[in-house]
Amino acid sequence: MTAAIVGIGATDFSKDSGRSELQLAAEAVRAALQDAGLEPSDVDGLVSFTMDTNAEIAVARELGIPELTFFSRVHYGGGAACATVQQAAMAVETGAAKVVVCYRAFNERSGHRFGQVQTAAAVNIDNSWSYPMGLGTPAAMVAMFARRYMHEYGATSEDFGRIAVIDRKHAATNPHAWFHNRPITLDDHQASRWISEPLRLLDCCQETDGGVAIVVTSPERARDLPNKPAHIKAATQGSSVDQFTMTSYYRDDLTRLPEMGVVARGLWEKSGIGPSDVDVAVLYDHFTPFVLVQLEELGFCGRGEAKDFVASGALELDGTLPLNPHGGQLGEAYLHGMNGIAEGVRQVRGTAVNQVAEVNHVLVTAGTGVPTSGLVLADSIESVRP
């Protein structure tokens, strides 16, 4: 694609923001524009999640954005994250808009908590095959996949726990992370209480109040702006056969995330790079088991081999595939994947707190268990390694 991320912005990440979701959105967008060296009047496009409560026009009013020629929403919860950037990039490429801001803001801890049973969601006819049966939280829905994955591949709770330990280790040195200075051990993970067996508390991401915004424009415009642009080498969405939201239990194989397989194929094809070219992986980590499955779907290791890949140390900052250097959603904050995109941009710029050396390509993925999306960010338009 020929579009780039030129600005990122965020509020503080907290458990009780003390302000409205619209204020969080407006603060994040303003911060991102400031970072980009742009004014609200430069913005003519806005994209968010269908789940976001902040209308594009409301955000535009607060920021004083006078006119919009493109506004769009993406469905399926956290699966929307990278797709907002795809929407923005497509708008820029086609001329639908010149500067598009993607945003997500919520009081997800002090207000409407996703970790609680979403009684209202049972109105959805698809959910009538799960919620009334007692399967009413994201953790429980992922646990159903995780149990089968353990059964087929011999993975254990400790294998899931290693993801949490890595995320928390990275968060411990990130001052913006909720869990700054609070690393955990595998024993801590094993001692944490059951949420929905086989998932423990420390397999589950945080619940967070906050907002994140991302500014997208053309590479030409980017040249005149202060930051090193993060070029969007590839962006794609993915949905697969017999797809449900969180409960795709009726496919032959329950150990996979074929919608992420669709994303992987699209990203490698469009970007011209492969798994071995990825310098940093920002993988969606609302629940640890799906990080293992993603590693397999994206081609970093074979089926069922993720536990060994993780145990090998590959995901450490000095490993072959540094994972979530900001601490991910388990360690930094749960911003529905948008904070992961911001980290991808920092890694490309070379400004991250846990900066990986010589970053040419960052892979970012969005929500798992749902129709999803992904991005390959690069330090230059041409950057494909020889």
Add this chain to the structure above:
Amino acid sequence: MIDIEKEAARIAEQGESAPRLARDPVNLPMINNWLEALGDRHPGYTEVAPPAMVQVWTMGGLHGQRTLDDPLGAMMKILDEAGFTSVVATNSDQTYHRYLRVGEHLSVTSTLEDVTGPKKTALGEGWFVTTRSTWYVGDEPVAEMRFRVLKFRPAEKAVQQPEAPKAQAIRPSINRDTEYFWDGCREGELRIQRCGGCGLLRHPPGPMCPECGATKPKYLVSDGRGVVYSYVVHHHPQVPGKQTPFVVALVELDEGVRMLGELDGEPSIGLPVEVVFTKVDDELTMPSWRPRADR
């Protein structure tokens, strides 16, 4: 330490208990009460009793005491002392030799036939106790019963969660694509959508067959049997209408489709289960799973 098998052998050796006489002879008022209670409108029971009433005639009444030589009572006492304090009746097979006439006075004897265990069951570890009773009119045997109970040690209940009170259970949304399923549950049938065109079985259902495009779905009635494909044991947070921890199982039915439901029992992948229907109210009956007795 009580040697249950040895105690069982001792009681079995005592053989048949002394005949115990029924409180009243076979009588019309009790027959009529029984017919009314069971909703049996058969007009033929004016001079003979319904055969299935046989056990009624020798019941002890509200304040009945077991006789000292009653083998079931003796065996229960031993199992109580060994910690198997709960009881559930599991089988009752009766054989009737002839109708019992009004005015006949029955007596009953019992022997201990078999004690097996300890067995691990969904309720807890326990012993199956089988007795054999014979009813007589004078010296003539008129009916027999083989009766089996499970005396068990109740499985340890998890510590109660000090969380939110039980709210009303989440109800399904039902539309014209899915109502056949919920109608079936109300009638005690587990229905699987079957394409009216190509016969494809599909769950969850939908209005158009993804194989052949037909829009006239029918259904078949499942045998309601399958195996656990995956499961979760849910602890937190509280779920309206459920008591944590509870199990939700994804079951692969024998017909080939998968279906979610709560499982009442110790879960494991591959566990054979069968459907159970629980009436919530006049509109809603929920399907769930229990381990199969014949597994």
